Amino acid sequence: METILFYVFSTFMVLSALMVITVHNPVRAAFFLVLTFFASAAVWLLLEAEFLAVILIIVYVGAVMVLFLFVVMMLDVNLAELKSGFVKNLPIALAVALVMFGTIYYVVGGSQFDIHNFVPPERHAADYSNISELGKVLYTEYVFAFEIAAVILLVGIIAAISLTLRRRPNTRHQKIEEQVAVKSEDRLRVVKLEPQERK
Amino acid sequence: MLDLILSIYEIPVINILVKIIAILVPLLLTVAYFTYIERKVIGYMQVRIGPNRVGPRGWLQPIADAMKLMFKEIIFPSGANRVLFIIAPTIAISTALAAWAVVPFGSEMVLADINVALLYILAMTSIGVYGVILAGWSSNSKYAIMSTLRTAAQVVSYEIAMGFALVGVVMAARSLNIGEIVMGQGGSGILGWYMWPLMPLFVIYFVSGVAETNRAPFDVAEGESEIVAGFHVEYSGILFAIFFLAEYANMILISVLAALMFMGGWLSPFEGVSFLGLGSTFLAGSSIIWLISKTVIFMFLFLWFRATFPRYRYDQIMRLGWKVFIPITIVWIYVVGIMYYVELAPWFTKG
Numbered sequence: 308m309e310t311i312l313f314y315v316f317s318t319f320m321v322l323s324a325l326m327v328i329t330v331h332n333p334v335r336a337a338f339f340l341v342l343t344f345f346a347s348a349a350v351w352l353l354l355e356a357e358f359l360a361v362i363l364i365i366v367y368v369g370a371v372m373v374l375f376l377f378v379v380m381m382l383d384v385n386l387a388e389l390k391s392g393f394v395k396n397l398p399i400a401l402a403v404a405l406v407m408f409g410t411i412y413y414v415v416g417g418s419q420f421d422i423h424n425f426v427p428p429e430r431h432a433a434d435y436s437n438i439s440e441l442g443k444v445l446y447t448e449y450v451f452a453f454e455i456a457a458v459i460l461l462v463g464i465i466a467a468i469s470l471t472l473r474r475r476p477n478t479r480h481q482k483i484e485e486q487v488a489v490k491s492e493d494r495l496r497v498v499k500l501e502p503q504e505r506k
Numbered sequence: 507m508l509d510l511i512l513s514i515y516e517i518p519v520i521n522i523l524v525k526i527i528a529i530l531v532p533l534l535l536t537v538a539y540f541t542y543i544e545r546k547v548i549g550y551m552q553v554r555i556g557p558n559r560v561g562p563r564g565w566l567q568p569i570a571d572a573m574k575l576m577f578k579e580i581i582f583p584s585g586a587n588r589v590l591f592i593i594a595p596t597i598a599i600s601t602a603l604a605a606w607a608v609v610p611f612g613s614e615m616v617l618a619d620i621n622v623a624l625l626y627i628l629a630m631t632s633i634g635v636y637g638v639i640l641a642g643w644s645s646n647s648k649y650a651i652m653s654t655l656r657t658a659a660q661v662v663s664y665e666i667a668m669g670f671a672l673v674g675v676v677m678a679a680r681s682l683n684i685g686e687i688v689m690g691q692g693g694s695g696i697l698g699w700y701m702w703p704l705m706p707l708f709v710i711y712f713v714s715g716v717a718e719t720n721r722a723p724f725d726v727a728e729g730e731s732e733i734v735a736g737f738h739v740e741y742s743g744i745l746f747a748i749f750f751l752a753e754y755a756n757m758i759l760i761s762v763l764a765a766l767m768f769m770g771g772w773l774s775p776f777e778g779v780s781f782l783g784l785g786s787t788f789l790a791g792s793s794i795i796w797l798i799s800k801t802v803i804f805m806f807l808f809l810w811f812r813a814t815f816p817r818y819r820y821d822q823i824m825r826l827g828w829k830v831f832i833p834i835t836i837v838w839i840y841v842v843g844i845m846y847y848v849e850l851a852p853w854f855t856k857g
Contacts (some may be wrong), residue, residue: 338590338640341636357620357621357622358622358625361622361626361628361629362625364629364632364633365628365632368629368632368633369628369629369632369633369635369662369665370632370665373632373635373639373658373661373662374658376658377655377658380651380654380655436621437621438621438622438682481821483821483822
């Protein structure tokens with residue numbers, strides 16, 4: 308059962324990954340990337356890494372790809388222009404691809420990553436909690452790496468904000484705190500008028 | 507005969523299917539009558555009567571609506587991407603229903619008792635936004651795409667506030683399992699519920715939930731006055747009905763989660779309370795009735811909000827999410843940390 312599931316999801320993953328790079332429409336490519344993430348989350352679930360699988364879906368599918376789609380939908384992509392350089396750049400691309408494939412094959416396909424070199428991982432009991440194990444390791448053994456990663460992310464946030472932040476004194480903004488603080492007395496005055504006699 | 511039925515029920519697949527049906531049929535019935543109650547409640551709030559023609563007091567109105575939508579023609583806009591046009595509502599409804607798999611209705615009444623239940627629900631709601639995105643993009647309509655952009659930004663923003671609010675709950679309960687979160691609130695009746703120490707997170711969770719489901723006053727995704735009906739403007743017939751179903755199922759999900767995580771779920775408010783001798787009556791026992799009545803309170807709040815508040819302006823929605831809710835949740839997570847450290851009774855005592 309598990310083997311069947313594994314093959315189903317990995318075929319899904321490989322096929323949709325192929326579609327990401329072959330489909331012409333960028334929005335469709337992004338959707339296929341979503342499918343790839345989804346299938347890989349399913350494969351992680353089979354590896355008993357339920358926490359990581361769900362986090363993969365929340366972070367990549369739920370947030371990153373939504374923002375990606377956001378950008379891709381707003382861009383005015385000229386498809387003909389995208390295809391124009393295909394023949395001219397093909398030899399270089401092929402050479403790069405060949406080199407990359409060769410190096411990956413040398414590392415992964417060789418004897419050092421052979422499946423017989425590894426003991427198959429043990430099945431955990433039903434009450435095994437992936438989250439608490441991960442938390443224990445993350446906050447004891449790898450606490451330094453964890454904090455460094457957090458600081459790097461913070462730097463990334465600050466960099467992204469500072470890129471868009473510029474002072475433009477001439478533009479007129481709404482001051483929302485003033486708008487929120489407005490009371491009805493500031494805008495509306497109730498006047499008591501004496502009734503006038505008709506002449 | 508009974509033995510035969512019981513032995514069939516013991517087959518895992520059949521067992522799970524029966525449980526799924528036992529969750530989905532009441533859920534869909536609730537959704538149908540929730541739409542009726544909504545029209546009635548808002549009607550009375552606006553000094554109208556609401557639907558009262560189909561059946562006695564209009565009780566058959568939702569069924570009439572469903573029949574009408576089922577027999578309407580499905581129109582595909584020219585230039586629409588047909589495959590994605592049909593997949594969009596499918597994603598919306600399947601994620602809205604799949605999230606219910608981990609919702610417990612009692613200490614033993616749960617379909618999938620998994621350790622990452624809370625994250626699973628967050629994941630499902632975050633996939634749900636793809637229904638909206640696909641619908642807007644595949645309809646090839648400018649109103650639909652505008653609404654899609656609004657929704658995508660709004661949902662992603664409020665998901666952060668919601669996630670942080672849930673971090674507080676997880677810290678208090680020391681578990682991501684919803685059953686254990688409920689159990690962490692037991693023992694001292696109404697005072698033991700997490701809504702007291704986590705009051706700001708509770709409010710933020712529910713308001714973010716309203717924003718996540720695109721309900722009034724955060725329903726700029728539909729924005730009738732500006733973009734007609736938003737992402738489902740091109741949908742008709744049963745495909746529209748499916749979006750409708752998904753939205754209401756999500757509202758009920760947000761309500762039931764608020765009841766489970768902040769108001770003690772199926773636990774009784776009189777549990778262990780000696781006041782008036784209530785602690786010894788049947789009212790003190792935990793039962794699904796308590797869960798349902800707490801959920802109904804939140805479901806009513808959704809309707810009450812819609813009848814009361816005017817629609818937010820879009821920039822104000824974004825400001826509320828990013829500049830008000832997220833800072834408050836972060837500060838309160840620190841406060842929860844302090845409460846946890848001093849082992850504030852009765853919520854944070856280590857059991």
